[in-house]
Structure formats: structure tokens, C-alpha cells
Amino acid sequence: MARIFVITDRRSEWKALVSGAYSISGEKPLVVTADKAIAQAAADFGADAALMSGAEVFWNYTDTIAALVEELQPAGCFFGTSPDCRLVSGRLAAKLGISAIPDAKSIDNTYAIEHLIYGGSVVQTSKSTGKQFVALFGPGQFEEAAIPEQGTVMNVDYVEPKWQIAVKEKKTKEISAVDLTAAKRIVAVGLGISKKEDLDMVRELAALLQAEMACTRPIAEGLDWMEPERYIGISANFVKPDLYISLGISGQVQHTVGITDSKVILSVNKDPDCAMMKQYSDYCVAEDLYKIVPALIERLKK
Amino acid sequence: MDILVCFKLSPDSKDILVSNGAINTDRAEWNVGEYDLVAVEAAAQLAAATGRKLIGVSVGGSQLANTRFRKNMLSRGCDSLSLVMNDALVQADTHKTAVALAAAVTEIGNYDLIVCGEGSQDLYFRQTGIQLGELLGLPVINGISALNGIEGSVLLAERSTDSGIEVLEIPLPAVVCVTSDICQSRIPKMKDILQAGRKPVKELDAAGIPCDATGSEIIKVALPKSVQRKAVNFSGTPEEIADQIVAMLAKEGLMPGGM
Amino acid sequence: MDFRFTDEQQLLAESLKECLVRSITEADIQKSYETETFPMDAWKALAENGFLSIGAPESMGGVPADVTTQVLIAYLVNKYGGPLAGFLTLGLTTMRDLEDFGTPEQQEMVLGQYIEGGTPMALGMSEPNAGSDSSGIQTSYVSQGDKVIINGHKHYNSMASQCDYVLLTAKDAAIRNPYKSMTMFILPTNTPGVRITDLPKLGGKSPMHICEIFLDNVELPKSYILGKEHNGFPQLMKNFEIERTVAMAGALAVAENAFEDAAAYSKQRVQFGRPICENQLIQEKIFHMKMKVELMRNMLFKVAWMIDNKMDVRVDHALCKYYCANAANEVVDDALQVMGGVGLVGNHRIMRYFCETRSQRIGAGSDQVMIFSTAPQILMDF
Numbered sequence: 001m002a003r004i005f006v007i008t009d010r011r012s013e014w015k016a017l018v019s020g021a022y023s024i025s026g027e028k029p030l031v032v033t034a035d036k037a038i039a040q041a042a043a044d045f046g047a048d049a050a051l052m053s054g055a056e057v058f059w060n061y062t063d064t065i066a067a068l069v070e071e072l073q074p075a076g077c078f079f080g081t082s083p084d085c086r087l088v089s090g091r092l093a094a095k096l097g098i099s100a101i102p103d104a105k106s107i108d109n110t111y112a113i114e115h116l117i118y119g120g121s122v123v124q125t126s127k128s129t130g131k132q133f134v135a136l137f138g139p140g141q142f143e144e145a146a147i148p149e150q151g152t153v154m155n156v157d158y159v160e161p162k163w164q165i166a167v168k169e170k171k172t173k174e175i176s177a178v179d180l181t182a183a184k185r186i187v188a189v190g191l192g193i194s195k196k197e198d199l200d201m202v203r204e205l206a207a208l209l210q211a212e213m214a215c216t217r218p219i220a221e222g223l224d225w226m227e228p229e230r231y232i233g234i235s236a237n238f239v240k241p242d243l244y245i246s247l248g249i250s251g252q253v254q255h256t257v258g259i260t261d262s263k264v265i266l267s268v269n270k271d272p273d274c275a276m277m278k279q280y281s282d283y284c285v286a287e288d289l290y291k292i293v294p295a296l297i298e299r300l301k302k
Numbered sequence: 303m304d305i306l307v308c309f310k311l312s313p314d315s316k317d318i319l320v321s322n323g324a325i326n327t328d329r330a331e332w333n334v335g336e337y338d339l340v341a342v343e344a345a346a347q348l349a350a351a352t353g354r355k356l357i358g359v360s361v362g363g364s365q366l367a368n369t370r371f372r373k374n375m376l377s378r379g380c381d382s383l384s385l386v387m388n389d390a391l392v393q394a395d396t397h398k399t400a401v402a403l404a405a406a407v408t409e410i411g412n413y414d415l416i417v418c419g420e421g422s423q424d425l426y427f428r429q430t431g432i433q434l435g436e437l438l439g440l441p442v443i444n445g446i447s448a449l450n451g452i453e454g455s456v457l458l459a460e461r462s463t464d465s466g467i468e469v470l471e472i473p474l475p476a477v478v479c480v481t482s483d484i485c486q487s488r489i490p491k492m493k494d495i496l497q498a499g500r501k502p503v504k505e506l507d508a509a510g511i512p513c514d515a516t517g518s519e520i521i522k523v524a525l526p527k528s529v530q531r532k533a534v535n536f537s538g539t540p541e542e543i544a545d546q547i548v549a550m551l552a553k554e555g556l557m558p559g560g561m
Numbered sequence: 562m563d564f565r566f567t568d569e570q571q572l573l574a575e576s577l578k579e580c581l582v583r584s585i586t587e588a589d590i591q592k593s594y595e596t597e598t599f600p601m602d603a604w605k606a607l608a609e610n611g612f613l614s615i616g617a618p619e620s621m622g623g624v625p626a627d628v629t630t631q632v633l634i635a636y637l638v639n640k641y642g643g644p645l646a647g648f649l650t651l652g653l654t655t656m657r658d659l660e661d662f663g664t665p666e667q668q669e670m671v672l673g674q675y676i677e678g679g680t681p682m683a684l685g686m687s688e689p690n691a692g693s694d695s696s697g698i699q700t701s702y703v704s705q706g707d708k709v710i711i712n713g714h715k716h717y718n719s720m721a722s723q724c725d726y727v728l729l730t731a732k733d734a735a736i737r738n739p740y741k742s743m744t745m746f747i748l749p750t751n752t753p754g755v756r757i758t759d760l761p762k763l764g765g766k767s768p769m770h771i772c773e774i775f776l777d778n779v780e781l782p783k784s785y786i787l788g789k790e791h792n793g794f795p796q797l798m799k800n801f802e803i804e805r806t807v808a809m810a811g812a813l814a815v816a817e818n819a820f821e822d823a824a825a826y827s828k829q830r831v832q833f834g835r836p837i838c839e840n841q842l843i844q845e846k847i848f849h850m851k852m853k854v855e856l857m858r859n860m861l862f863k864v865a866w867m868i869d870n871k872m873d874v875r876v877d878h879a880l881c882k883y884y885c886a887n888a889a890n891e892v893v894d895d896a897l898q899v900m901g902g903v904g905l906v907g908n909h910r911i912m913r914y915f916c917e918t919r920s921q922r923i924g925a926g927s928d929q930v931m932i933f934s935t936a937p938q939i940l941m942d943f
Contacts, residue, residue, distance in 0.1 A: 010464070059443070082463070082464055083444055083445040083461075083462070083463050083464070084463070086428055086429065086432070086444060087432055087442075087443065087444045087445075089429075090428075090429040090432030090433055090436070090444075091432060091433070091435070091436040091442065093396075093397065093429065093433060093517065094397065094400060094432070094433040094436035094437050095436060097397065097515065097517060098397055098517040098518065099395045099396045099397040099398075099427065099429065099433075099517035099518040100396075100427075100429060101518065102426075102427050102428060102429065112521050116526065117424065117425050117426065118315040118318045118325075118424055118425075119315040119423070119426075120526065121315060121318060121525070121526070122318060122320055122325060122523055122524070122525065122526075123523065123524050123525070123526050124520060124522070124523050125520070125521040125522040125523070125524075126395075126518040126519060126520045126521055127518065127519050127521055128517070128518060128519075129516055129517055129518060129519050130517070162439065163440070163441040163473065164441075164473070165441050165443055165470055165471070165472050165473070165476075166470065166471040167468050167469070167470055168469045168470065168471055169468070169469040170465075170466060170467075170468055170469075171466045171467040171468075171469070172465050172466040173465060173466040185556070185558070208558075209557075209558055210558035221482075221483055222483060228464070229464075234426075235426065235428075242556055243551070243554075243556040253315075257526065260526070260527070260528075260529050264554055264556060265531060266547065266550075277533075278533070279531065280531055281531055281532075281533060282531050282532040282533070282534065283532070283534050283535075283536060283547070283550060284533055284534065284535050284536065285535075285536045285537075285543055285547070286535065286537070287537075287540065287543060291540040292540050292543055292544065294540075295540035295541050295543065295544040296543075296544045296547055296548075298541075298544065299541070299544035299545060299547075299548050300548065
């Protein structure tokens, strides 16, 4: 079988992708990166690495990557799910005459790829119509496992892009180091929370339970009350904790697809008719979370 | 030079059924997803600010003939629509759609900016706009969270990434994919709704548009596995409920550090 | 026979529903009832989105709206906007009367502020001795040069204490014939001599106050006469058919909401081991509620269509008013029965609906007046 390329701009993702690529293809994957440290770490992990250089922005490597694919004819490419990965993988797919499969849930050794459509209500399995496949995997889709035998690092010639978009300024923010996909206990909030300050008591509860905090998409992206790394849903984190506590979450399918692998789900919501309470919970509390959370904190402190 | 905005008419997710291993859209209402409506609003605001015309573009099947859909888009700031109707494009994948769109916009011409949404409500690949830009050989960028104006032949924009905001200068012509929270979709006013019926809709000759460039082959569709949950109710005073919760956590071995 | 709404009406309905859903929630409505305060923020949102200029004169930037569209708008605001409908229904009446009888100055004065999210005209017609018999009013005025002096007492005036203007009927003291003495006035509520108080009412607390108006030597320039002096009674009769029809849009919306609440509840309420929707007697209520809601809808929009097509609705509008008011009461009563204790204790909206629908069989043309005024007409064909 031909090898698989692993391409990501995020430091945290490549190991799982490499392990997944190896388990599917049985071949040493090739990590394509512009980060020297990752290239070396990949080789130590057992993968080969192709080190790119010459660009200030990740999307300027699109033609370089395409040339490498044309030259080495891999079985396909695994990408991460950062905005830059979506951009580069999409452009690459256009060049290859195929569709890249985003937020893939699984891939088998015939390169049939599973992913969710229609807001999470349908699972679709598809294959590429081209010579390669391109699939994007979010964090936690594969178990990390090192590959036997040291890999090698090679340098890649830079292919100049045909156009430039100037980045005049970067306003950076702290990247959260949280990995919800590995969390054993999670406390998640939804729009039942009325003020950002109220997250303090949820934080206290999470700390007492040694749980990670998470949320639904509107809390992170709409209201900006939590980091985007903390939202669980169809286009973000899929989690598999032993305990998942939902506070004030109504249970729209875009969110609940991300929690189906939870062992035990406990929900607190004023509305006993919401989907979260009726369909997705093992234990239901039809009460105001503003009453239950303080009571639970008191009880746990004893 | 005009601004083009692309949107997709698709079946509403809530009406989708899977029967006999296939997706059944018989009972589905077809509409334009919220993220596309947001893109239309962002494009309309930029068009108004820069004195440009806004042309709404869509490729799909005979559903695009629906007059209510057309008037809806024309009441949201589009000066006209250009549509490609070919049933071969129904349920098209992202590459096939992008190829058709590329041919369509080339025929429409006279544009210096194409705006696309974050993703469609049905397939949500978040990729069609990106492929469109690449097929046209134009600068293309995603994650655009602000459109701040056009100066000369440069679009001033901001891009939202994991690590923060990038302030960009994008040379035109270009394709931009905007985020779902770049702005709120508008509530069309009665005046705009009444005038919509008088705005032009151009149906491009489908024969000149390639509608067969499938980039993926569907092997199977199925319902996601559902987990039967216990739905046990805890009730009483908040203190009583807290006791019940802690007892359950202990019993299930879920307390930190075990029992 | 095409029963569908036009594309434009469907798009308007979607827009209006979106605006209402974004600007007012059930929790907001409950709060407005508890504090007896009209939700002005949500009202202003309707204004900002241009919905209050639908039906206003084009000279003021308004968009014309036929009766079908007005009924559709009233239905949606009642369905999703709760108390906002109180102002909206008065506003539609205000616009109609000012368009038909108002001078450009009067239109500018009242509608200018209304369209921007101000208040409509409240109605000042009913009196302790003149309810169904609207010509029996005793509030009267005398002329003094280019102004009049009004004395009298009105009551049951919805939202008068919350509006800046009242559409007042008063009779010229010098004229005996009750059908030729009535004059309509636009009365600014802050005019000296005007005193408005709130009355307690069935249902208790509400953001829509019901008031009485005391007029003590109120001076008003004759330029505030709406239409022609002494032409008040024909003017009153001109639009009342439309007003009754639009008012029934509220009956439909409330009945439909009550039915939907009851149906959803019946699927969730489990007693004796199964949801109560599996019980036949509950199913019978569900069936009847649905049937009545559909009949109300059909009749309401048919009468609106008849009015738009300049057909005589003297009989049909009365049939519609009677049917909708009574059917709404029956539907809400059935819904309450299905919901049981939840509808009697707590804050469910069915409680307010139960009280509010009862008044529709009395106000704006009582059941008995509907029959009394149309049965002879019906019999004329035989």
C-alpha cells in the first residue's frame, strides 16, 4: 500500500494523525510540516518527515504540498481541522479534482471515510474519485502509538505561490492547552447560563469534581464566554468522558453528536421537555441550575 | 465591478429521513441555510458601503425555480440573481458544485469579489468557496470575520483563527469565505419584499456549465448509532437532589479519586 | 381556488416572526404581566424593522397593506408577541381611520410618532350608558369659535393610560338626533381636563391596562376633529367590519397557541404508566381543538379576502366574529382541561388566555349583537 501524508499546522495534533495513518496503511506516514521541531519529533516517533520552508503563512505552502503529492503519489493526505488546514486541504482537493472529507470520524483500509452530515443526523461513508483521498481529522480520532524504527527528515523545495495575501497584523490570544477529548469528567454549559460571571460557580463545581469545563457553540463563538477549544459539537470536539454533566443545555443535535460516547450523562435544565433531558441523559434534574449547582457544591465540600 | 455572493438552496436537516439506505428529502422544505444568509448580509453591507452591485449566485436543480426563494434572496440586498438549474447538480458534492460555480461566475463576469458563506446547512463541508477560488486561480481565504472596505483594488479584512485575529489586505479579484458570526442575517423589510419581485433573475444556460465533476463517491448512508439513555429523574429540594447526585456518582465510581 | 398566501405574504410572515422571536420571549411576556408594563423595547424593535409602517400612508413612507395582510400581521403579533398585539391592533385601526378621514397634519402628528415606535390611538367610545348602543353616548361638546369644550366620561378604554392619543366620540350638545350629532376627535391624553385611571379586570395583572377617561371642560381646537363634524356615526360604521375581523386574528392566534401547548403537553405528561395523549377522551379534545383552529383560520382569511375584493361582508364578518370568539373560548377551555393543574397553578400562558378570550364574546360587538344585527339579513334571502 502507498503511504499517507500527515499535514497539520497545529502542534498538538500530528501524533494521533500519524498513528492513525500508520494503522490504516501499514506504511510509514510522511509528516509534511514547516516546523523543524515537529519534523524531528516525527522522525523520532517513527514517521518520515518532509520539512518545508520559505513561507510566512501556512497557505503559501499549498503549491509546495501539491507538487510533493504529484511527485510521491501517496495514497492520500490526513489534515488537521484548523482554519489553515481547511484552506490548504480545500485548495489541494480542487487541484486533485476531488472533495476533501472534513471532520472525518473514521477511515478503513480501503480509504472509505465516514463523516456526519445534515447537522449530525446522517452518517455518510464516501471514497475519493481521484488518485488520492484527502481527509480532515479533529483531535482525538486516533489513539497515539509510536511506529517502529526511526524515520528520516528530508527537505522540500519551496514552490512560489502565484498570489499573496498580506497579513498586516496579528492580534494573538492565548491558545488554551485543554484537550477535551482526553478528559474523563466534563462539566458543560449552554445558554441556560445568563451571565459570564455565573461561570465562576460552574468553575468551582468542575474543580471539585476534577472535571474539565466545556460548552456549546453559542457560548464560545457567539458570546465569547469560553475559548473555542472548549466547545463540543459537530464541527469541534467529540468527547468520550466517563461523566458528562450538562447545565442549561437544550440538546440540539449539533451539540449532542459530540457527547454520545459519554459513559454517564447527567443533565440539569429547567425545561424537562428539551431534547437533552428526554433523549440524551441517564440522570435528569428538571430544576433551575442556579439552585442545583450551589447545592451540589455545598454537598461536595462536605 | 460587482460583488458576487454564492448561496445554496438545500433541504432542511430537520426534515431529512434515511430510508432503504438512502437519504430521503421528500418531506423536506428547501431553504437557504442561516450561514449563507449571513454571507449575503455581509456582502450586501460591503456592496452598500462601496457603491457596488450585489449579484446572488446559486447552482442547483429545479428547486431554484421557486419564486419565494428567489424573492427572499432579492429582498436581502441582492440587486439581481444569476442561477444555474440542472438536476444533475442536486446533492452535488463540494467539488462538483465548485466546478459549476466557477463556470457560472466566469460567464457572469465583471466581478472583483466573490463572497461565500462558512458552509451549507446540509453537508457543511466548508470547502466549496475554497475550491472555487482555487479553480479560478484567484486569491482565496477562509475564516473572514470582518470586511472593512475596499481601497483601490485591495479588500481590507480580518480573519479569525485559533490563535487570534489576522488583519489582512487581500488583492482583488479574490474569493473570501466568511464566518457564521461575521454579522447577523437581516430581517427583510416589507418594502424590500415587495420590490423583490421586480428585480432581475437570470437563468444561465445550463448546457454551458459542467455538472458532472464529482469529487467523491458515496458508499453508504446510515443513521448514527443511538445510545439508549436511562432518563432517571432526580427530584426534591436542591439539597435532596444534590444528595442523590453524589450518591449516584459514588455508586457509578465517578467521584474523583474513585469511591 | 388557491388558498395559499402569496410569496410576498409568506416572506413577510417569516420576517415578522423572526423579528418577534428575536425581540421578545415567553419570559419577557411573563415579566410584562407581572409588572403590568408594556414591553416597549420589543415594540421599538418592530418599529426599527419597519413593521409599523405597513398600512401607513405612502406619503409617510408607509407600505400599503390589504386587509388580508393586516389580518396576517395581527395573527403573527398575537401568536409570537403577546401584549405587543395590544398596540398593534389599535395601531392598525388608527392608520385606517387617519387614512380615511385624517388631514395630512393629523396623519403626521399621530402616525409620525407611531411609525417610529410610539403609541397608537386608544379608543374612547364606550361609556357606562353606551356599550353595544354606540349612538347612546352622553359625552358631549359645545362649540366656542374655533374650539370645542368637551365634558363626559368614557370607560373600558383599552390601553388609554398608555397611549398619547385617544380617538374620542362626543356628541354636539346642540343637536338632538343621535345619529347626526356624533363627532370624532383626536384627543391628546395630556390635554388639561383629561384624567385617565386604570380599572381592575378579569384576569388581574396585565401589561394592557383597561381604563376610564374623565373629561372635565376639556378644550380642543376644531382642527382636532377627525373627518367631518357631526359625521362621527357613519365614520364609526365604516371600518368596524374590518376592525372586528382583524381582532379575530387574535382569537385565532391564542387558540392555536393553546392547542399547540396542550398537544405537546399531552405527549409528555405520563399518568398510569403512559402519556395521556394515548387516552381517547384526550384525543377527542385534540381533534376538536385542531378542527376549530382550522375552521377559524379559514373563515377569518375568507372574510379578509371578501373585504379586499369589495364584497359585502355585512353577514359574513358577523358570522366570523361570533364563531372565532366562541371557538377560541372552547379551544382554550379544552386546552386547559388537557393541561390540568399546570394551567391552574403557576405561570403558564394558558391562564392568561383563559381570561382574555372570554372578553371577545362581549367586546367589539357582543355575541348577541352579532346575531341580532344579521339574522334579519340572513332571512331576507328566503
